[in-house]
Amino acid sequence: MLAALVLVFREVLEAGLIIGVVLAASRGVPGRTMAVSLGVLAGIVGSIIVAKFAAQISGAFEDRGQEIFVAAILLFAVVMLAWHVAWMAHHAREMTQQLRQLGSDVTAGRQSLFALGAAVAVAVMREGSEVVLFMTGIVMQGKDTTVELLIGSGIGLLAGAAVSMVLYFGLAAIPLKKMFSVTGVLVTLLAAGLAAAAVKQLSNAGILNIFDTTVWDTSSILSESSWPGRVLNILVGYMDRPTGMQLIAYAVTAITIFTLSYIWRSPPKPSAQRA
Amino acid sequence: MSSSNSAVRAVRFPTFFSAFLAFSCALGTVAFLSAQVRAEDTHEVEISIKDHKFDPPSLKLPVGKPIKILVKNLDASAEEFESHDLGFEKVVPGNSSATVRVKPLKPGTYMFFGEFHQDTALGHVVVE
Numbered sequence: 001m002l003a004a005l006v007l008v009f010r011e012v013l014e015a016g017l018i019i020g021v022v023l024a025a026s027r028g029v030p031g032r033t034m035a036v037s038l039g040v041l042a043g044i045v046g047s048i049i050v051a052k053f054a055a056q057i058s059g060a061f062e063d064r065g066q067e068i069f070v071a072a073i074l075l076f077a078v079v080m081l082a083w084h085v086a087w088m089a090h091h092a093r094e095m096t097q098q099l100r101q102l103g104s105d106v107t108a109g110r111q112s113l114f115a116l117g118a119a120v121a122v123a124v125m126r127e128g129s130e131v132v133l134f135m136t137g138i139v140m141q142g143k144d145t146t147v148e149l150l151i152g153s154g155i156g157l158l159a160g161a162a163v164s165m166v167l168y169f170g171l172a173a174i175p176l177k178k179m180f181s182v183t184g185v186l187v188t189l190l191a192a193g194l195a196a197a198a199v200k201q202l203s204n205a206g207i208l209n210i211f212d213t214t215v216w217d218t219s220s221i222l223s224e225s226s227w228p229g230r231v232l233n234i235l236v237g238y239m240d241r242p243t244g245m246q247l248i249a250y251a252v253t254a255i256t257i258f259t260l261s262y263i264w265r266s267p268p269k270p271s272a273q274r275a
Numbered sequence: 276m277s278s279s280n281s282a283v284r285a286v287r288f289p290t291f292f293s294a295f296l297a298f299s300c301a302l303g304t305v306a307f308l309s310a311q312v313r314a315e316d317t318h319e320v321e322i323s324i325k326d327h328k329f330d331p332p333s334l335k336l337p338v339g340k341p342i343k344i345l346v347k348n349l350d351a352s353a354e355e356f357e358s359h360d361l362g363f364e365k366v367v368p369g370n371s372s373a374t375v376r377v378k379p380l381k382p383g384t385y386m387f388f389g390e391f392h393q394d395t396a397l398g399h400v401v402v403e
Contacts, residue, residue: 003393054353055368063374066365079295083288111288130355133366134391137352140369204363206341206376207303213378225359241362 001145004152005159007134010230011127012160015043017234018123020164021190022081022116024171025088025183031113039117043124050125051132067205073122074198080119081191082257085184087112089261092180131157186235188257193237195253196246203243211244316340323347324354324367327392334400342377354396358387361400 019036026032050057050069058066131153138149174182202208219240222229232238237250318340323330327350336342346356348367356375357364367373380402389396 007390051353054366055371058366058368058371058373066373075299079292083291115288130366133353133355133368137354137369137391140352200362203378204365204376219359223359 001148001152004134004138004149005156008131008153008156009160010156011131012157013163013231014234015123015127016160016164017167017231018077018190019120020168020171021183021186021235022084022120023168024174024179025084025187026112026116027172027176027179027183029088029112029116032116035113035117036120039120040124042117042121044128046121046125047128047132050129051136054129054133061205064205064207067201068207070126071198071201071205073126074194074201077119077122078191078195078198078253080115080122081187081194082253082260083115084112084119085187085191085257086260086264087115088180089184090264090266092184092266184261188254188261189236190234191257192250192254193233193235196237196239196242196250199243199246199249203245208245211248213243214241215244215247217241317343319343319345321345321347322398323349324356324389324396325349327354327389327395329387329389329396329398332398334398336380336400336402338382338402339379341379344375344377345372346375347372353391355390356387357390358385358400360385361387364390 019040023032023036026036054066056065057069061068135150135153138146138153171179171183171186199208203212217240222232222238222240224230224233224238224240229238229240239246242250318337320334320336320342322334322344324346334344346365346367348354348369348371351369353366353368355364355366356373361377361380363375363377365373365375380400382402385400385402387398387400
């Protein structure tokens with residue numbers, strides 16, 4: 001029962017932390033609760049579909065299908081998060097002043113909501129498909145411990161959601177004025193970490209072999225499989241044994257998002273603009 | 276004033292997205308081709324999962340060679356074949372097999388496990 005609890009907790013937490021950060025980063029965007037809820041729902045449906053076709057996905061592209069699929073999902077999430085950070089940087093001032101503008105900004109808002117929901121959906125789908133496969137296995141084995149295992153999984157799910165909510169409320173307590181810079185950085189690092197994770201998948205598939213050697217090994221200091229290591233891995237992309245290409249992907253993603261948010265940052269007030 | 280300014284500054288999402296897609300497709304093609312050209316000197320090995328246990332539970336692998344592990348899951352339920360030491364995690368659905376590629380290794384012992392049944396599905400690799 002404990003094993004089931006821990007496994008489900010871990011998977012839910014991985015998706016939940018991403019959702020928590022994304023939610024905190026989108027405070028003040030109208031309709032975000034709907035977008036995130038739809039994202040979670042789509043992610044759950046996606047998990048079931050992915051779990052159902054796990055064997056077919058895995059067998060595609062000469063047994064490289066699973067890695068390519070996960071890498072594609074991760075890179076998609078990176079683009080969505082990048083877009084969201086850039087959009088928030090562009091609208092930070094209006095959002096902070098609680099201004100609502102009509103016209104082009106409404107469509108822009110819708111695009112950001114789509115990005116938000118999509119990022120959440122793929123995060124849920126990635127972790128959720130493992131939970132679905134695990135729990136299907138429990139039911140299929142039909143042992144007398146089935147109920148116990150399912151209860152364990154249920155507690156794990158609730159606990160994962162609870163910890164994610166603690167993170168969200170922690171972030172939401174940051175004063176609104178500093179909020180966007182803090183969450184902007186957080187989402188940027190989150191996206192950079194996902195890009196590095198995508199590189200690892202492609203490397204494991206034998207598709208991306210450039211700069212493929214491990215640059216450093218800090219697994220004895222802070223292992224990626226320990227709880228703090230795992231949480232840092234999700235939130236800021238901590239890696240205990242990164243390859244050169246993973247570091248490049250991390251840096252390029254972070255720099256690209258910072259640059260985009262700088263270029264598209266909130267335009268100065270009209271009066272200041274004339275000068 | 277402010278709105279015309281934002282229209283100039285804000286690059287449209289579809290533009291942004293398609294530029295990214297084109298970029299990643301190009302990158303993917305280059306990477307894939309470079310992988311194909313690479314001479315293969317791969318050591319292949321098989322392992323199976325039965326009753327949530329690995330058979331054999333210990334693998335002997337050569338030093339400094341790329342490795343391909345074929346995992347056969349003979350159970351009806353899925354397993355996640357995972358190793359922190361070797362740096363992979365791969366879902367192997369029930370009654371099917373999957374391939375895991377491992378980079379050339381240094382001598383040593385590396386642990387692996389089945390994430391869905393960590394009480395029984397344990398094993399290790401000895402590289403020498």
